[in-house]
Amino acid sequence: MHNYWARCIGALSLAILMLASCSREPERYDFAVAVAGGPKGWPVWVVDVVFDGRWRVGAGAIDSGYESVPPTGKVSVISNPREAPQEIFARWFSYRTQTFYEIHLTLPEDMAQRVARWYRQYPRRDYNHKLIVGLSGTGEAKVWWKAFCLPCDRDRSKDLLATLVELQHGQEVEGDPxxxxxxxxxxxxxxxxxxxxxxxxxxxxxxxxxxxxxx
Structure with missing residues (x-):
């Protein structure tokens, strides 16, 4: 009888833990998004950058920045903390080729775990976190995550720089130039x-x- 009740209590405790785990809201983070274009001589107009099909950032015309490591571009400060994204959709226009491009990017499966770990290792009080999306005038895209050390002056050795998506090619699509x-x-x-x-x-x-x- 003792073993029976012990098993029941154990099963009930496990069920409660699983229920609590399922009902817990995903962690949200305070980060910015930077969108880069170019490189020089290949200016673009970024029509849309959408994350998880739910929220977006604007960028507009960008002349350069794609060629840098990591890319440097227009920064959008997110008004409210967000979950770590899993997907990115982008549409942009290349002035040099008069071509529209679109791409769907899937971020790493363990993106949420990575971001949680980075915020522990690079706390928000000392670091600015940024998701960087590069879109080139030749139809290529890449994605990085950067944590910039605020009190480190010119010593950038303590920054975090992680590649999330290696170079990928977008698809040429119809559009009115x-x-x-x-x-x-x-x-x-x-x-x-x-x-x-x-x-x-x-x-x-x-x-x-x-x-x-x-x-």
Whole structure:
């Protein structure tokens, strides 16, 4: 009888632990997202970067940064702490090729465990954490995680830099390049990019003059 009740109590305790584990909310973290484009001579317009199909960040036009290790780009500060993402969808436009690209990236299966470990090893009081997405003008993508040591001055040996997605190639997709004609013309006039194949040089003032009202 004693063994019977011991087994019952043990089974009940295990069930309670499993129920508590299932009902626990996923851990949320305070981090920023940086989106890089380029490299130089291959400017892009980042149309969309969506995480887990639920939240997104903006980026717009980016001229460079993709060539750096890790890429450096426009930083979006997330307003509320987020769970460690598992998937990234990105769509972007290459001014040089007049091409749209899309890609679905799957982050490591143990992403949540990795991020939890990094926040223990690199606590938020001393480190800024950043998820970095690089999108190139030739249709490539890569992803990093970085923890930047705040009190370390120029000593960067204590930073964390982890590659999450090695170089992957996006898929060329349909899209209308006309909304980008002003910026494309400006890039051509400034010598940033050569005249794209099939692009008709419009008789219009450069975009900077157009927005400023100068003719």
């Amino acid at each position: 006309y909304p980008y004609v002003y910026q494309t013309t400006d890039y051509v006039d400034e010598g940033v990019i050569p005249l794209p194949d099939g692009f008709q040089r419009e008789e219009m003032p450069p975009i900077k003059s157009w927005f400023s009202g100068e003719q």
